[in-house]
Amino acid sequence: MASVSSTSSSTSDLLSSAYSTSTTSSSSSTSSTSATTDPSDIDWSALVEASVQAKLSKADTIDLKITANQAKISAYEQLQSLLDDLSDAADALRAVSGTSNSSTDVFLNRAAYLSANGDVDAASSLSATVEDGTDVGSYDIQVLQLAKAHKIASSVVASSSEDLGYSGVISLGTESGSSVELTVTESMSLADLAEAINDQSGTTGVQATVLKVSSSQYQLILSTSETGETISASTVSGDDVLTSLGITDSTGALANVLQESQDAIVTLDGITATRSTNDIDDLLDGVTLHLYQTTQSDPDTESDVSITIEIGADVSSAKTAIQALVDAYNAFRDFVTTQQTLSSDGTASDDAVLFGDGTMRSTTLSVYSALTRTVGENSMALIGLSFDSDGTLVLDEDTLDDALLDDLDSVKALLSFxxxxxxxxxxxxxxxxxxxxxxxxxxxxxxxxxxxxxxxxxxxxxxxxxxxxxxxxxxxxxxxxxxxxxxxxxxxxxxxxxTGIAELLYNTSSDASDSSDGTLQTLIDNLEATDTTLQTKSDAIRSAAETYRTNLTNRYARYQAAISAAESTQDYLTALLDQ
CATH class of the missing domain: 2.60.40 (Immunoglobulin-like)
Known part of the structure; x- marks a missing residue:
């Protein structure tokens, strides 16, 4: 039998296991029997795959490390987000007036509180909107007169859609504003005229409405867009359209005034002020008064009827901010609790990716320490905060309401800087x-x-x-x-x-959650850098394994060809011996 040379010990092993022959002979006669293995019976692909997988096992181990790191990164990012929420909630309660963070100070939110003096409905008479940071104070207000728009009407016409039959040019506007000349044609109806007037109302300050008095009676109503203004109307040329419609009389004066314009008149702590609008925003700095009705019905009792408006802290905003702080802390606590969960066999559960993590533990202790901090003689109990049996932060709203209404300064001192x-x-x-x-x-x-x-x-x-x-x-x-x-x-x-509780909470949570240089971001960056290095190694191993697969496949193909050639030679020699 022809011999087949091997370039390596692995090749010899392969050939010895994949191909064998045996020959027997006797002295009286020459005979030969052979046992061969058909190359097609060998699972060459399995042999290649087994060899490649042996090399890929290192990459698989690296990939498992990457997966574990990614799970930890995800957990750190979730913790980072929860601490960021806690930081935002604390930020609203930590700032003081005069700092660069004053725009987020919930204690600078202002509200107007109204109370009636005498026989008057305060809420029905006026309301007020107050800008944050406005100086607190108390003021006595009387509404003596409301500002009103000027309103005039035309005579009655039989239809709003039939042609009026007038042709001319009219001028329309307000005495203190701009006027516009409008062309009226014979084919225009009352509705058409109203539309033409409204098209120019942005300039003239005059609006038009068609009033249906009955099925055969219609009137054109003109009114000023703003209170305290007076309508100015005159005929420029052509037909005297305004007089024909009954808007002006033969002298050019307004013929049918429904409501005279007037300014609003109020007194503030006894000082009388007049404004052209019922929304007064320049009487008190940061306060806009909205007037609805006068505060007296009988002039004889005018001095006895007024409304006290108190500008003070918006305690409802403070309450909402404190509740947001409670919610943010409990969400953070729930996450930490999950990360400390044990499975039935006493090991960390699958969800506890950060089990025993030092950074999470130290941050948790700092947050707890901030919450339980005593400032002066007060603690979080002042605002109704306490921990229940499982560590959840709970809020007693009645206690909080009492503290906000009766001792707001102590609440601010407890929470803020x-x-x-x-x-x-x-x-x-x-x-x-x-x-x-x-x-x-x-x-x-x-x-x-x-x-x-x-x-x-x-x-x-x-x-x-x-x-x-x-x-x-x-x-x-x-x-x-x-x-x-x-x-x-x-x-x-x-x-x-x-420094107060909210200030301490803000510093602790923001130091950990800061997305640029916080402690958690540093851990995340380090893990991502490690994963990048590990991925490069894994990719290199897998690339080398694929190259090895190609080379091994080609090598085994040569082995198969060599085996086939050897068997062909063996068959030929056997045939010669048989002859």
């Missing part, structure tokens, strides 16, 4: 995350009254002066703090700073 200063010339513009001990800020101005320096205990390097701003230097206890000084003389100002 506070600054006390011995001079109103110093205001807080921005703050850092640390809270320095009480200090005396020595402010110096030059001969022109401009701010020149600021120091504590004689150390002027602690602050940088920029115009009227005093900015804490980096690396000091005052880093992140920025003050505005509005005084014109040198002064020593005692300053005390304190």
């Amino acid at each position: 506070q600054m006390g200063a011995s001079s109103s010339d110093l205001m807080l513009l921005a703050r850092g995350t640390n809270v320095p001990n009480p200090f005396t800020l020595d402010v110096t101005v030059d001969a022109s009254g401009a701010l020149s320096s600021a120091s504590v205990n004689g150390d002027s390097s602690l602050f940088t002066v920029k115009g009227t701003r005093i900015v804490g230097a980096a690396g000091t206890a005052y880093e992140g703090y920025s003050f505005v000084y509005t005084g014109s003389s040198s002064k020593s100002i005692d300053v005390s700073l304190s």
Whole structure:
């Protein structure tokens, strides 16, 4: 039998297992028997796949690591989102007036509270909208007269759709505004004339309506768009359309006035004010009054009837913000609880991807510590907050309502950042995350009254002066703090700073959830970088395995050809021996 050479030990093994022969002979006669294996009986694909899979097992192990990392990244991102929600909820309750975050301070939300003095329905007489941050105060208001629009009517005509038969040019507008000349043709109906007038109402300030008095009686009603204005109407040329319609008389005066225009008249703390509108937004800064009816029906009792309007904190907004904080904390707590769940065999459950995670544990402890912080003599119990048996944060609304209505200053002190200063010339513009001990800020101005320096205990390097701003230097206890000084003389100002529960919650949650440099984002970035490296390794192993598959398939094809050639030679030699 012809021998088949092998280029490797694996090739020899393959051939010995896939192909064998045996030959027997005797001295009296020559005979040969052979046993062969048909190459087609060998599962070459399985042999190739087994070899390739042996190499791919390393890539599979790497892929499992990537999958585990992706699950952890997803969990970190969910935790990051929940902490971001908690941060937003705390942000509404942590800011104080004068800081750069004042626009989010729920305690600067304002509402108007009305109460009647005498026989008057306050809510039916007026309402008020108040801008956030408006100064609080109480005012006594009387509505002596409402502003009214000017209204006039034409004579009665038999149809609103039949041609009027008039041809001419009229001028229409208001005495204090602009007028427009309108062309009236014979084919125009009362409805057509009203449409033409309304097309120009944006310029003239006059609106038209066709009033159906009965099936055969129609009138054109003209009114000013704004109260306190007076209609001006005259004929320019052609037919005297206005007189023919009964809008003006033969002298050109308005013939049928339904309602005279008038201004609104109110008194504020005894001072009389007149406005052309019933929506008065320039009487009190930040307050718009909406007038509905006068506050007295009998002039003899005018001085005894009024409405007290109190501008104060919108406690309903504060209550909503506190409830949002409770909801955000409980959502965060539920997630953390899930990550600490054990399965029946005592190991971490499949959902507990972050079981034992140090960052989650430390953040949870910081959040809990912030919530249970005592500020002065008060704790979260002041606003009706407590933990139930399973750690859920619950809110007693009655306790919260009482605290908001009766002791709002204590609620603000408990929740928000506070600054006390011995001079109103110093205001807080921005703050850092640390809270320095009480200090005396020595402010110096030059001969022109401009701010020149600021120091504590004689150390002027602690602050940088920029115009009227005093900015804490980096690396000091005052880093992140920025003050505005509005005084014109040198002064020593005692300053005390304190932080509340919401401030602490905000700092803790935002430090962890910040999408740029928060602790969770750092972990996410590191895991994603690791996955990128692992994926590169996995891809390289799989690419090499596919190359190996191709080479091995080609090699086995050569083996099959060699085996077939050897068997063909064997068959030929056997035939010769048989002859």
